[in-house]
Amino acid sequence: MSRAKVVLVGTGRMGAIRAKILYSNPRVNFCGVVDVNEEAATKLATVFNTKAYTSVSAAMQAVGGLDGVVVCTPTFTHDAVIREAASFGLHIFTEKPVEENEEKVTKLFNICRENNAKLYCGFQRRFDATYKSVADSVRSGKIGKPLSASIFFADHPCPPIEFLLTGGDIFMDLSPHDVDYIRYCLNDEVDSVFATGSSSDEKLKNAGVCDNATMVLSFKTGAIVTLTMSRSASYGYDQRCEIFGTEGLACVNNEHADSSIISNKGGIQQARLKHSFPERFDGAFATEIEMFVDGILHNVAWPISEQDCIAAQKIADAARRSAELHEVIKL
Numbered sequence: 001m002s003r004a005k006v007v008l009v010g011t012g013r014m015g016a017i018r019a020k021i022l023y024s025n026p027r028v029n030f031c032g033v034v035d036v037n038e039e040a041a042t043k044l045a046t047v048f049n050t051k052a053y054t055s056v057s058a059a060m061q062a063v064g065g066l067d068g069v070v071v072c073t074p075t076f077t078h079d080a081v082i083r084e085a086a087s088f089g090l091h092i093f094t095e096k097p098v099e100e101n102e103e104k105v106t107k108l109f110n111i112c113r114e115n116n117a118k119l120y121c122g123f124q125r126r127f128d129a130t131y132k133s134v135a136d137s138v139r140s141g142k143i144g145k146p147l148s149a150s151i152f153f154a155d156h157p158c159p160p161i162e163f164l165l166t167g168g169d170i171f172m173d174l175s176p177h178d179v180d181y182i183r184y185c186l187n188d189e190v191d192s193v194f195a196t197g198s199s200s201d202e203k204l205k206n207a208g209v210c211d212n213a214t215m216v217l218s219f220k221t222g223a224i225v226t227l228t229m230s231r232s233a234s235y236g237y238d239q240r241c242e243i244f245g246t247e248g249l250a251c252v253n254n255e256h257a258d259s260s261i262i263s264n265k266g267g268i269q270q271a272r273l274k275h276s277f278p279e280r281f282d283g284a285f286a287t288e289i290e291m292f293v294d295g296i297l298h299n300v301a302w303p304i305s306e307q308d309c310i311a312a313q314k315i316a317d318a319a320r321r322s323a324e325l326h327e328v329i330k331l
């Protein structure tokens with residue numbers, strides 16, 4: 001069986017998740033871990049019995065016939081890391097978003113194209129069994145014409161303040177997940193955005209970073225979508241999506257730590273929600289890597305297009321401006 005030769009770049013929250021998946025996938029030859037922090041690279045590489053490097057170039061020189069990289073560095077570094085990987089013609093899977101804004105995303109896709117490097121972005125809802133089933137139902141007309149959607153996304157646990165200050169703008173970082181998903185479900189384009197947000201912490205407020213926000217998206221065919229987001233649910237990872245149409249309703253409900261339900265005179269008690277994104281999306285994260293390998297080895301098309309990635313950041317940026325200006329932004 002042929003195996004894709006892949007290195008991981010970035011050893012933080014997502015890097016640790018991806019390392020485990022790369023190590024356990026029989027179609028991956030996990031050739032190394034890259035991190036600017038040499039100690040962190042060595043630590044993760046040791047766990048997964050692979051080599052540590054401090055740059056993609058160093059990994060490229062050491063590993064013959066490298067096929068691809070999995071980019072798990074902070075979003076503000078994606079530009080440099082993706083450019084470096086593309087310059088060697090490597091295929092690239094990157095954590096979302098590809099970059100912070102529409103212009104940078106467009107540039108990176110162009111650079112990858114010029115270098116014959118494929119660029120795949122991981123909006124994991126597209127690979128999650130429940131989200132996928134709901135999307136397939138809506139797109140095939142099972143609820144008739146979609147009229148509205150209500151989406152709630154509350155992160156848990158709240159990421160560190162350093163992350164929120166450097167890469168955690170709620171519009172740029174969090175909203176693209178659901179914006180991409182709902183655009184795909186409705187098979188429609190956003191016409192205008194209104195957003196409002198607040199900062200629960202003085203440091204976030206001073207830096208202009210919201211940790212709670214609501215976006216109202218008006219789509220071209222008339223559907224209205226509200227997306228409410230928070231960085232800090234106190235009770236678990238809360239992600240729900242309800243799409244209402246002329247002939248039905250399609251829902252993504254929350255997943256719980258286990259499926260027990262205890263009923264007694266005191267009421268009905270259910271297990272807590274799943275703890276966080278690694279638990280909720282473990283299957284989707286593994287499927288993304290399967291499909292990245294399919295892309296490398298068999299040229300299988302990636303379901304999320306360049307236009308999808310550009311649109312998600314364009315809408316996220318319009319929402320941020322809308323919240324600043326208190327105005328509806330027409331796209």
Ligand SMILES: NC(=O)c1ccc[n+]([C@@H]2O[C@H](COP(=O)([O-])OP(=O)(O)OC[C@H]3O[C@@H](n4cnc5c(N)ncnc54)[C@H](O)[C@@H]3O)[C@@H](O)[C@H]2O)c1
Nearest residue numbers: 010011012013014035036037072073074075077095096277
């Ligand atoms: N899909 C999801 O649900 C999800 C969840 C969390 C984060 N993310 C995304 O994953 C990416 C990483 O986020 P994180 O929270 O894992 O970050 P993190 O801060 O936990 O880890 C980042 C790692 O990258 C390293 N690094 C920084 N610059 C580098 C460079 N130029 N080259 C090599 N290594 C470098 C750091 O030393 C650190 O080890 C972000 O783009 C974020 O948006 C996605």
